[in-house]
Amino acid sequence: MKRVVITGAGTINALGHNVPSTLEAMREGRCGIGKLEMRDVERLAVQIGAQVRGFETEGLFNRQQLALYDRFTQFTLVAAREALAQSGLDFSGELAAKSGVVLGNSGGGMQTLDENYRSVYEEGKNRVHPFVVPKLMNNAAASHVSMEFNLKGPSFTVASACASSNHAMAQAFQMVRTGMSPVMVTGGTESMLCFGGVKAWEGLRVMSKDACRPFSANRNGMVQGEGAGVFVFEEYEHAKARGAEVLAEVSGFAMSSDAADIVMPSKQGAARAIAGALQDAGLNGEDVGYINAHGTGTTANDKTECSAVADVFGPHADRLMMSSTKSMHGHLIGGTGAVELLACIMAVRDGVVAPTIGYEDPDPECAMDVVPNEAREADVRVALSNAFAFGGLNAVLALRRA
Template sequence: MDGRVVITGIGGLCGLGTDAASIWRRMCTGVSAIGPIANPQLRELAGVIGSEIKTLPKHDISRRQLATMDRFSLLAVLAAREAMQQAGLSGEEGNPHRFGAAVGVGVCGWEAIEENYRALLLSGAKRAEVLTAPKVMPCAAAGQVSMQFGLRGPVFGATSACASANHAIALAADQIRLGRADIMLAGGSDAPLVWGVLKSWEALRILAPDTCRPFSADRKGVVLGEGAGMAVLESYEHASRRGASILAEIAGIGLSADAFDIVAPAAEGPEAAMRACLKDARLNVDDVDYLNAHGTGTKANDEVETAAIKHVFSKRAYSMAISSTKSMHAHCLGAASALEMIACVMAIREGIVPPTANYNERDPNCDLDVTPNVARERKIRIALSNAFAMGGLNAVLAFREV
């Protein structure tokens, strides 16, 4: 990787907590945020579970700006604000044309879409709410983040389903490597706990009825959640000049596509992305201490990912620490790998491997050490984060201790 890109701030919120520190603490305890959905509009979806943010943190975002936001944009702004505060930035430092943002999203503004469908189709409204279009567009979160902090550099959205946040972070790092920006806010956000999205996933027959059990023989499927995670990325030189505290370095990026099937996974694409990431970071397989797996809890995905990890890491696959934090925060789609970025950064910082919660039974086809149920202390210098999306869109990031 030419040109060092470092992380100087992180922020997040999901069912586990409304700031990155709370999310990490609960990850380390192995507590799952998955349960019955409290939203009264979803009561008719009997038995559907998820991971909700019960109460949003206090903020001073104006009512005028809130009126222009769908929930996924609001979550992105709140996570970005926390990351900025930790990095010691306000957006007013230096040249705003050298400060940008990239936000990944999987399903965009379905809250606003459904509100308008109800009004138009059920309540007899004659027209949609005037700000519907700017609320629901996939790039809305990136635009709202840029407006909140006055960022005038490269600003864009990234949408690749479950790999959106890793793609956004990768593309943001590229802006810095290419000299187009000194600082980028990057991550992902999604709010999929709405009727239409849940019904769509239900139709795929992959929603778990009880909880998310990645790699466990008794796993029954995926669980959806809402959330956001953001990081402040900077060139190493810029961060050093301003005396910023560096949390970790983005050591490598690997991107690939399966070119196989719109929903069925294949091992070749994930394998190629992991190999590309290691090559970009100039790492050997023995250098990797922890791998945050995509680990969705479906039978096919977990088996394919296990096979891909074995192909890449060979014997090292059996001694490397692995876990899926989706077992605790659920699958937050476009935000998933942003929350997993927080797990990787904090694992490096604190030397703790977060567990795979809800694990009951060993699956002979998923026979790697996935840190079942209890966190472990372990020195972590290098952590990998896997994100593999529907459509076969793969993005793997490597994080390094600094």
């Protein structure tokens, strides 16, 4: 088995348009959630979200590209450019032939869907732009990354709702670890903050109308976000031979299925994924200093997640830190695990643990150190990233200090 390290990271999300600004926002506990700006927002019952603001495509993409790129693809390319630039890799020959892109995504080109449904159903038009299909397909972002960077190996998109990114990164990790690919570009992306995307979530009655307050007794639901996170996963010897800067080591993962309920989380399913990731990474519970929680801010998730962590870690659950950065960047659905991995990298590399902001009242059912409201300096050697999706599909990654 090969060792796998991260040699590049990129992002765009409500906290920042790149990794340094995002990590700075996490350190400062800034909130990216605000009043939604979109067409027909007044017809929504939920009018807040963590939108990417001030995003100008001019200078980033040309006219032909823009005709083909939904917002989720644009986000992905911005993040991929940052990650690949940091890695310093150029892909040609055998490296290109074996290296690929695996991205998580849930909704595909939701902006494109929304606009074109409006056009044909609401406005009664009988013609749509010729590129609707290649814009909205879920794999469009992965394909455009492969084209821009000449990645000709295994490339596809993974959809497992809120665990999509973690499943994708787990898959990429496997490919590098087994020696199948020397480098994999991976992460996730989502752009669901359009009228139809928010309206659909609204229907489920689990969204907060005011704030995302994970683990707080007065939490009242999740808040959607948008954006992308992209990483370069590289085989350790390959990275070492070229003197690449290593951000962190990916040391293990596990996946599980609750096989129980389409929306309600399961403590057992979550615990099996967490324990499985420790086992896969060859770690003891005591090694873990930080967990980036799934922490959606719903009643059900947060108490189930804390209970699962308590089951897996026993007394160590009272010593480790677990925060939900969704309180700041919102829930990026299929892209969320990728942006959250940044908080894990910050913990093991910089020794800074991102806070759970908006924390107001302790909940006895979430009796953990959730790093309330202020980031903390801590010596964290190992961090876990949890993702527990609707559909009961769970994926947990373990990162270790490089």
